[in-house]
Amino acid sequence: MLGEAVQDLRGRTRGELLQPADVGYEEAREAYNAMATGRPAMIFRPANVPDVVAAVRWAQESGLAIGVRGGGHSVAGHSSPDGALLIDLSRWRGATVDPATRTADALAGCRLMDLDAATYAHGLAAPSGTFIDTGIGGLTLSGGISWLVSSEGFACDALIGAQLVTADGDVLEVDETREPELLWGLRGGGGNFGIVTHLRYALTEVPAMFGGRMRFRGGALRDAILRTFEVEAAAPDELVLAIVAWRDEDGSPAISVNVGWRGHPEGGMAAVGALARHPACYEADLKPMNWLQQQTLYEPIPFGLRQYWKGHLIGRLDESLADALISSASEATNESFALVELIHGKAHRIPEAHAAFGGRSAVANVTALAIWEDPADDEAEIAWARRFADRVSPLSVRGGGYLNYAELDQTAARVAAAYPPDSWMRLQQLKRRLDPMNLFRFNPNIPPEADS
Numbered sequence: 001m002l003g004e005a006v007q008d009l010r011g012r013t014r015g016e017l018l019q020p021a022d023v024g025y026e027e028a029r030e031a032y033n034a035m036a037t038g039r040p041a042m043i044f045r046p047a048n049v050p051d052v053v054a055a056v057r058w059a060q061e062s063g064l065a066i067g068v069r070g071g072g073h074s075v076a077g078h079s080s081p082d083g084a085l086l087i088d089l090s091r092w093r094g095a096t097v098d099p100a101t102r103t104a105d106a107l108a109g110c111r112l113m114d115l116d117a118a119t120y121a122h123g124l125a126a127p128s129g130t131f132i133d134t135g136i137g138g139l140t141l142s143g144g145i146s147w148l149v150s151s152e153g154f155a156c157d158a159l160i161g162a163q164l165v166t167a168d169g170d171v172l173e174v175d176e177t178r179e180p181e182l183l184w185g186l187r188g189g190g191g192n193f194g195i196v197t198h199l200r201y202a203l204t205e206v207p208a209m210f211g212g213r214m215r216f217r218g219g220a221l222r223d224a225i226l227r228t229f230e231v232e233a234a235a236p237d238e239l240v241l242a243i244v245a246w247r248d249e250d251g252s253p254a255i256s257v258n259v260g261w262r263g264h265p266e267g268g269m270a271a272v273g274a275l276a277r278h279p280a281c282y283e284a285d286l287k288p289m290n291w292l293q294q295q296t297l298y299e300p301i302p303f304g305l306r307q308y309w310k311g312h313l314i315g316r317l318d319e320s321l322a323d324a325l326i327s328s329a330s331e332a333t334n335e336s337f338a339l340v341e342l343i344h345g346k347a348h349r350i351p352e353a354h355a356a357f358g359g360r361s362a363v364a365n366v367t368a369l370a371i372w373e374d375p376a377d378d379e380a381e382i383a384w385a386r387r388f389a390d391r392v393s394p395l396s397v398r399g400g401g402y403l404n405y406a407e408l409d410q411t412a413a414r415v416a417a418a419y420p421p422d423s424w425m426r427l428q429q430l431k432r433r434l435d436p437m438n439l440f441r442f443n444p445n446i447p448p449e450a451d452s
């Protein structure tokens, strides 16, 4: 029966269809996170938008749920949907820029590097993320924290339009005029409402950056973390800081404060110079950069490692966070580290009503990233990440984490806690309109509003 159905799908489409026994299936299935072991019933690589429509309608008729893959970087394993049809857009790469309107149109399989290269050619940039190999699709639809977060807001804030294939196979052109509620929902509601084929962004000029890393260790480490919080509290919109905490080779905790200053070195040094002169700082590598150099400050983390991330969007920075960072760094093993992405400025000033994204009031995304290779370390690494999340949970805005950094075993309660209650209700109504059968459920899932 399935064989006939598969023939039927092949007959309706021009793209590539892979079943588990096919050559190329295993490679196409490979997840970013080796802990994500879901095996799709089929992987479909559409050739065009009509292919996406045909595949969605076919899945509806066949009773198969649908998963979507763009850049494939879901650490929670959402793009490895077990037993479902995986629509793989990872070959849909390419972005065009209109410098006159300062907008970019990007295919949904673009990596950040595709969008960055296209916009940089015009001296422009989109707020997106900090690792250039991540996909723009998942990243934008669930937030997007970048070196521009404090001057431009989250990636989803810059999303001004999209094309979306619904669960019924309708193709919707989404913008402020034609589908304002759906545009609001796509700005943070993830892949719940259908398959996004194109994303349109508002761009901004970024002529110069000043960035790099400062590294700290030793007895004054705690003080250095607290000084970093003070710098953050007084920071202008141009400054974005992130703290990374790990265990040094000698077993002691260490941190780096990573810097992205939008502008020239004088302003950047005025903002962070006191940290570079702190007694715990043993290395300060800060320099003028262009936008692409800033975007490559972090080296991609390769596919195939075992990973478990867990954290919170937090409402205040205090001594308990410094203590949690130091304790967890002291206990970290393998490649694991704790991350604090600090958020202020325009990210907070954009009205809540602009986007469904629920982390707007957070002053930081605080997440433990457990990364290791040996399955024998699974239990200890997962326990380490959970312990860090527990330590910082009293600071949590609502008990939820950043959905783009979701844990593999994320609960429904943690998904709901990522949104303010009013937004959650609106998102459930939108889900009911667009996907009442919850065909798109491999995501931080928003269940359709129940019949009243």
Ligand SMILES: Cc1cc2nc3c(=O)[nH]c(=O)nc-3n(C[C@H](O)[C@H](O)[C@H](O)COP(=O)(O)OP(=O)(O)OC[C@H]3O[C@@H](n4cnc5c(N)ncnc54)[C@H](O)[C@@H]3O)c2cc1C
Pocket: 032, 067, 068, 069, 070, 071, 072, 073, 074, 075, 078, 079, 080, 089, 108, 109, 128, 129, 130, 131, 134, 135, 136, 137, 138, 139, 140, 141, 143, 144, 145, 146, 190, 191, 192, 194, 195, 196, 197, 300, 301, 404, 405, 442, 443, 444
């Ligand atoms: C190494 C690394 C670095 C990262 N750095 C950052 C960072 O700096 N800032 C940040 O904000 N986040 C960052 N992230 C998190 C990142 O935003 C998420 O992993 C995100 O899911 C990546 O998007 P993707 O398209 O690559 O994911 P995929 O795994 O392809 O997709 C994840 C899910 O998103 C949804 N989705 C994706 N594309 C579509 C689409 N076209 N239509 C509908 N739904 C879709 C689906 O539910 C899909 O299952 C990072 C992740 C990693 C692993």
